Amino acid sequence: MAEFTLHEDPRSGNCYKIKLTAALLGLPLGVQQYDIMKGETRTPEFLAKVNGNGRIPVLQIADGDTARFLPESNAACWYLASGSPLIPQDRFAQADMLRWMFFEQYNHEPNVATLRFWLHFVGEANLSEQQKAQMMAKRIAGCEALKLMDRHLEAHDWFVGEGATLADIALYAYTHVAEEGGFGLADYPAIQRWIARVAGLPGYAPMA
């Protein structure tokens, strides 16, 4: 049986997706922590061995003498959940789940997660002029993403099908802490109900 180690910064929602997937599946997951604020994922050793893209999360999969490294949160979730109910079997449902995971990476995470990182961890006073100039566009785009999610969840309990899938995990990670980025969730009642549903899943683990 393979052993899994997550290279992570516990403040990262992208890392949390993988921890939540493992928790829901009952899979043991070791962790190796880095401080991204100190550039610890940009060292020559990290770039050479763990991820040439200089970012966490990275899932390390050890099998006997072989260790492989899998960057990108949603790819790592897929690897862990392969063959489990977190990935629907129906061909359309599977593609629809991927649709929401791509949406998360393109429309949601670059806005909702980035504003959280800038405001909650870096601090507005420490932002560059370029970052300050991007804030309004990210606020508008983040609200658009949340609105789309809320409309979908008005009519559905889960993003795809009748139960939780990786689409829910990927979107939950930064949505449930979106207020740390200044996105008021009171405007999105269907999202709030869905957040409670995810938090009630058997095996659920909260973010650090």
Ligand SMILES: N[C@@H](CCC(=O)N[C@@H](CS)C(=O)NCC(=O)O)C(=O)O
């Ligand atoms: N698309 C990637 C995004 C990874 C990412 O942006 N990681 C951030 C933390 S959430 C990071 O490592 N930042 C440190 C840096 O860029 O130096 C994923 O989903 O895993």
